[in-house]
Amino acid sequence: MTAGGIADEVVAPTGRGWMRSADPPASFTMWRYRELLPVPDGPIRYPLPIGGTPLLPAPALRRAWGLPQLWIKDETRNPTASNKDRATALVIEGGLRRGVDTITTASTGNAAVATAFGAAAAGMRAAIFVSTDCRPEKLALMTQAGARVFRVRAGYAAAVDLSRAAAAAFGWLDRNTGANPVTLEAKKTVAFEVWEQLGRRVPDVLVAPVGDGPTLVALDKGFAELESHGLVTRRPRLIGVQAQPCQPLVRAWRGEPVGPADLDPAATVADGIAVMRPAIGDAVLDAVRRGGGAMVAVTDEALRGAVATLAATAGVGAEPAGAAALAGLAAAVELRRVGREETVVLLVTGREVTAGGPADPARVAVVETLDEVERAMAGG
């Protein structure tokens, strides 16, 4: 059994090497892979360690589900508890080197929280655009980290448009998923880590939640790069999971027509993946088809059950969207798309973290235009 964070101790020789070592203990972070990241030479300036998250064997969950080769890639161990921290770090690292002082993104929640905290750590301003139905707990986290939050009544797509227009107009860093390819570059490091943590093996199946799409597409890109470097000869089957009330890519994968009336992002507990128009949906479908994977939809009941099972059998806390991979695995096993002896990795990303209080109303504004954004940012 080999897993980052565990194998270490299992195989480590004892002795008191650390007492004599002149080197500080080495941390495992995503910068391990910097040669394959768009980051120039020189010291990393981003001040929070990111990535290097554990691949957990989850013995009790394996027994309970009869899947002896099941692993959990626990992305909740990142600073704001999701893989969005990777994208935030790489985008900000580039901005720090260019002297940019403000970062912007639109987000259904976790990317915004990651951006707010990452900007705070790096001494940058953050301008976050959300739809007016963004959960208040997430808003509170954003303002706690000092971000400016702009609520956009016309919804998530309009929030993306306004964020991107602001980035272009004011010279801000544009961290928008789908718009900034650097986010994919950062998230692909999850594939590198899984491969190394499995002892330089590719899993048979990797299950991941799908909202806008970058998480799954970046995994595919990571495995493709391992292949192009001659390190692997095959790729895992990727299984993408969406919530039943808002499953545009599951429907598209099945070849079913889908219109706005078929999708209700507000009708699921998995707000983090409830996206009506996925930013890079076609790339998701390509990646899933290429590897012989699948798209599956799961009910809210299954999502809640997955949250409870992850906590009670693996000791991993996750929000419903974060636990979607476990719910999706159940569906995929049912559909006989996953064999019980296969090596399966679940990407768990997103956890219920709160600010312990409400959002600071002075940092939140409803806006429609760039002028309103500019005035609010100038106001402090």
Added chain:
Amino acid sequence: MTAGGIADEVVAPTGRGWMRSADPPASFTMWRYRELLPVPDGPIRYPLPIGGTPLLPAPALRRAWGLPQLWIKDETRNPTASNKDRATALVIEGGLRRGVDTITTASTGNAAVATAFGAAAAGMRAAIFVSTDCRPEKLALMTQAGARVFRVRAGYAAAVDLSRAAAAAFGWLDRNTGANPVTLEAKKTVAFEVWEQLGRRVPDVLVAPVGDGPTLVALDKGFAELESHGLVTRRPRLIGVQAQPCQPLVRAWRGEPVGPADLDPAATVADGIAVMRPAIGDAVLDAVRRGGGAMVAVTDEALRGAVATLAATAGVGAEPAGAAALAGLAAAVELRRVGREETVVLLVTGREVTAGGPADPARVAVVETLDEVERAMAGG
């Protein structure tokens, strides 16, 4: 500038070593120090990586406060966001080797959450004893991880007594702070990490929140062991922080008499450190005095301000008790107990994590006797 999780990248030679390496990436965890821990040879069975938390330079906070050598030891990066995970892991590791199937503790919150999740990961049962004023969010986390929770009307001290009696009567692992010295052994690894992460230097000052006392006493023990191994020649001054409405050890340190009527644990937002009768209070006072440190009390306003400052200037999310070290630092600077050029480490431990829903009532019972406990545990 040297810090675990950062120094790595700053000094690491580039090149593609990871592509050729046969070894999985090494994670930095508390098991690095296993030779100084009471754990026999052989593989570590505890399935979650613990410790090896980052020491953050917090550049924006340093600038804002005019403390160029300020560091944050970010214990919120543990699985349940506090240093209690270390104690839980070491106690459970011992239990797994002896074949014990149940662990118990009483706790004001975080130790209980750590125990519930740790037990779930390890496939153990957890029996948690809390006072009836335990925060509902913490209760929900405990039951989410499948723990049995016993509420004790007579308060925290009675909860400790009942938990210890249950451990003795039923052969359970007793993880109670103050009762089980293994908890100190685990938490002392924080001192080892800080010393290594500072480049084998001892900070001038280390500031930590104080409830029952083990966090601070274990830091002292860790530095004492470094001294006894000839690795350091001095110890840091330890500054312990309590909340103004419940500051028994600050009062004792000042030599002021203090009775129950002077202490109101329910009157502060820092529930995690609001303990009327600290389990090892005398050892706290010894450790603080020995190193020339101090005990300081902080208001709820200061605690809330510290939470906001940590988030907005360091990108670190913490609950009020978890951010107490920053509030205490402000008080200590004001009292001229800390110089601006000194190397100061803040121990930040405890974050607002939630289960995203209420506690499972089927797993919570109000009890007074061991018989009631036994019946509830037999019931599933």
